[in-house]
Amino acid sequence: MCGITGWVDFTRDLTSQRRTIEAMTASLFRRGPDSDGVWVGPHVALGHRRLAVVDIEGGKQPMIAHQGGQDAPVVLSYSGEVYNFRELRVRLMGLGHRFETSSDTEVVLHAYLEWGAGLVDRLAGMYAFAIWDSRKEELLLVRDRLGVKPLYYHAFPGGVLFGSEPKAVLANPRFTARTSEDKLPILFNPRLAMPWETPFTDLRQVQPGHLVRVDRSGVHETPYWRLVSHEHTHDQQTTVRNVRDILEEVVVHQLVADVPLCTLLSGGLDSSAITALASVHRPRGLRSFSVDFENADNDFRATALRPERDTPFALAAAEYLRVDHTAITLDPADLAGVVPEALAARDTPSLGQFDASMYLLFQAVRERSTVALSGEAADEVFGGYPWFFSRDTVWGETFPWLGAAPRLTDCLAPDVRARLRPDDDERDRYATMLARVPRLPGESGLQARMREVLHLSLQGPLLYLLDRKDRMSMALGLEVRVPFCDHTLLEYVWNVPWKMKVADGREKSLLRAAVADLLPSEVLHRRKSAYPATFSPAHGAAVRSALDAVLTSGDSPLADLLDVPKVRALAEGRTEMMTMADNLHLLLPIVEVDRWLRTYDVTVTA
Structure with a gap:
């Protein structure tokens, strides 16, 4: 790379x-x-x-x-x-x-x-x-x-x-x-x-x-390439077998390297499937890595997107697959110090703790490997996120992952909101992306809507995650490969009907069936859990302090753009959100955008 x-x-x-x-x-x-x-x-x-x-x-x-x-x-x-x-x-x-x-x-x-x-x-x-x-x-x-x-x-x-x-x-x-x-x-x-x-x-x-x-x-x-929708004619058994065959061929191709190679193993279905296939075709000396935080036993709070910690499942998968696993444990206090490095890697506003922890994870991985295989994109390809299974988010007239959560643009100053009209902007963006969905003639109801939801998820959310993984890894000279982004796999799975993708009534049924013989039961049937977040009180206090510094600083580039009372009210609240760890996670961009504008000396024009 x-x-x-x-x-x-x-x-x-x-x-x-x-x-x-x-x-x-x-x-x-x-x-x-x-x-x-x-x-x-x-x-x-x-x-x-x-x-x-x-x-x-x-x-x-x-x-x-x-x-x-x-x-x-x-x-x-x-x-x-x-x-x-x-x-x-x-x-x-x-x-x-x-x-x-x-x-x-x-x-x-x-x-x-x-x-x-x-x-x-x-x-x-x-x-x-x-x-x-x-x-x-x-x-x-x-x-x-x-x-x-x-x-x-x-x-x-x-x-x-x-x-x-x-x-x-x-x-x-x-x-x-x-x-x-x-x-x-x-x-x-x-x-x-x-x-x-x-x-x-x-x-x-x-x-x-x-x-x-x-x-x-x-x-x-x-x-030069777009997804094309057509009728899927294979039965469930044939479809499962074809997914396994394609995925296995993809992983074999992506194991080619003249440098040390490993996998990123969270203990979820996606990364465990990749690690299992890699271990079959590279049985000797395969390494794997996961990430967690000190004192997570006490600090962790279950959310819709993070219902449980990764570490127990990563260790169980590694033991079952007989790979050389290293659990990287990070001190939450170290995250703030790495954010400037993450910003320098990204050149756009950092994602705070998520960029910082991934940077530290990859720093540790790079000491032992130059190439890593990741399970990224399986949720978008096979249908793994919670918003795929909530009627309100599926049928809502906006991006499903936004749902009814507060919008940070609600905290813009009234005159700025009047000029930007962010609600209209969101509707326009949604309509633009919806118009790009490759539809299947005659398709209707839930199947047609899930085609829309899956395609929307392959746009903003997936590009957001791929960008983070590329930027944090390449800042350290680590190449991360993503087998689930293989276009042959995507082209095949794209046209599999939604009812086949959730045949057992759960997320990613098709993928689970395709690798059922490779994984232990507790990993195979584990619920979707996103990349780890720290819920350390000390980290939360540091974010609050940084946010307060932006709000009270008269020289912040955002000073005239925010409705400060609204920001403070949101900071004090505790809203249940599907994709956010907590309210501070939602507000973090204020801190990081301020940092970006200052660091890169970016001029804001009307």
Whole structure:
């Protein structure tokens, strides 16, 4: 896994801008601590930081092919893993291509030389890459189908800046860090963001399953992949068997690495299924890791999304599967000190304790492994969240995970609310995302609605979680792979009727049936429990103190934007919310947005 960045400008000669592209590249050091490289042409500059995972000696980048001669190179800066690169390599060799390395990077480059932009239809994996084709004077930016790997760009007249993270674009002096009041809804709740949106003005994400062409006519973004709805004709038994076969093949592909590999094992169904399959095909020396907090026995409070602690189940799964497990126990007092690191990794407001604890977990994992397999995305693919099973949230006319919980935008000052109309904004976002659902003609009732709910969950919530996992892991040079984001698996499960997905009356019935022979009963039938939160009183007091500092500070960038009495009233309340640990969790973005605006010196415009 790596970091990529670049700059195209058809209005100027960039050969004199080597220092700038080097600075953009250096900003991504943590994504690729093993090596770096830049390539500069008359109107383009590309940079790369490498985390070596496959073919340690080969695969250095940017990688160059001279198919059109020395004066017309094709140059690739690539981040990710293409899991079917060996099969593609064999096919390309049959077509006459010759390879100098065993890396997937070279396979991607030759796939472009053979198929042009059509290579995207042949790749299976997680990736974000840029290809400069001097023969056509065209830049191609590509992001994987599910958006596992990030890619940002800033378009301007005559060109574009891009990077794996905002920091790479921010390192170029022609981009200025700005935001606006109308970004407050997604700053306060990033799960509301559209797939292309960022909190920075004029900075977009390449959408999952999209490619961006940049040439002298401008910047053009188009989809290359979408989910397609069709009738599912397999019976329950065949469906279960097919899910098992696909998932097993996916895990086998994702076990390929020339560096130490482990799994993230929470003791839930998802991570335990991945660990079980990995242990079958890599039976010797497989490590696993989980996370918990000191004094959790006393501090823990059950919520709808976190009904129980992970540790007992993680230990039970590890013992049953005979993997070398390490339970990472964190001191809640250490979380606040890591938030600045998490913010620096994310470049957008931190998620507080959730970013901080994941950062500390991955820091411990990275001491022993370079690659980790995660169970992320199974809930969105198979239907695992509580909101899938509440009539009020399923049939509510908004995003199901929001339900009737308070909105942080309710705490905006009256004049700001009048200008932004956040309730209308939420309705507009919901309608926009609903219009993107690939419907099945003739489908109605609960099945049609659950298709909508599942698709909505594959957008904001999943991208939010994948972004957190990528940013916290790559800040430490750790590659996290997500087998449940395999597009072949998703395409198959997407069209399985909802009644099959919940055949035993519970969440993720289909996945449970597919791995029933691999797991102990207590793990196989465990209720959904989200990534751990700390309920330490000391941590809660620290959050309250930080919130109070924002509210009483006359120089806070949010000072004129908030209704302080409303914030304080919400802070003192105790509202039962499906997706929030507590009221302080809901209010935390105020603290983190304030920190972000100050740290990045972001100007807020009306």
